[in-house]
Amino acid sequence: MPGKIFRFGPTPEHRAQHLFVFLHGSGATSQSMIPIAFRFQARFPSAALVVPSGFASSDVDRDAQQWYSSRGLTDENRMERVAAILPRLETLVRREQTNCRVPVERTVLIGFSQGGTVALEAVKRPGIAGAVVAFSSRFAQTPCRGSRISSQTVQQMVDQILALPIDQLDLETANSDYDLLELLRGRPFTKEIAVGVLDVHSHVTETVEQVKRGIRRALEIIPPERLYIDPDCGLKTRTPEEAVAKLRVMVQAVRQVKGDLGLA
Numbered sequence: 001m002p003g004k005i006f007r008f009g010p011t012p013e014h015r016a017q018h019l020f021v022f023l024h025g026s027g028a029t030s031q032s033m034i035p036i037a038f039r040f041q042a043r044f045p046s047a048a049l050v051v052p053s054g055f056a057s058s059d060v061d062r063d064a065q066q067w068y069s070s071r072g073l074t075d076e077n078r079m080e081r082v083a084a085i086l087p088r089l090e091t092l093v094r095r096e097q098t099n100c101r102v103p104v105e106r107t108v109l110i111g112f113s114q115g116g117t118v119a120l121e122a123v124k125r126p127g128i129a130g131a132v133v134a135f136s137s138r139f140a141q142t143p144c145r146g147s148r149i150s151s152q153t154v155q156q157m158v159d160q161i162l163a164l165p166i167d168q169l170d171l172e173t174a175n176s177d178y179d180l181l182e183l184l185r186g187r188p189f190t191k192e193i194a195v196g197v198l199d200v201h202s203h204v205t206e207t208v209e210q211v212k213r214g215i216r217r218a219l220e221i222i223p224p225e226r227l228y229i230d231p232d233c234g235l236k237t238r239t240p241e242e243a244v245a246k247l248r249v250m251v252q253a254v255r256q257v258k259g260d261l262g263l264a
Contacts, residue, residue: 023115
């Protein structure tokens, strides 16, 4: 049920030097973030881990949680919904900082999907966390020019993500017109990169040509042997008919591009 929080201290030989707060995606649970939390702690043994549950029951699975409702979610109302729960998240984070005696600058918000969106919006507020890691996520509202998240900071975050002890990164790129890919240009690739080519927040089914253009754009930056193609995120918010239609288009586009490249 909503409100459950898992807490894990650092290894016995370490005192808490960092606080990592993990925020799960919509339709998931706090338990689902525990394995990745332990992976982070293996790399940062002095970190205290906090894994809270979303503040509301999921719209599609009453045994799961979400941070805000995804029912009827649009680009126009997303920021309003996120802003409504940020004070509760700020209270949670500050309480854990006090309990662990860890300062703001050593606090990291780590979120997946909807949890990543919440984390990205939370760090726009001064004095909550010193860093953010967001997987398969997006801003609810893109930071305006002159915001405190500079391009240099974004580049540093990308470097830190690429250095994580994981084998594959999954990027949500279709709903941002693939601009996120530019952050990877010129970087060496030691990981597999999955690139989202289906906008899971839209009822409209992409055309084969639209998806092929996205795949080709990814191939300009990512070697084909490192590239995987998938939806931006889960298709849980789409009807079964919409999900099947989108996936059929994606598979057809992948086959055609592989054929064009002689990889079929």
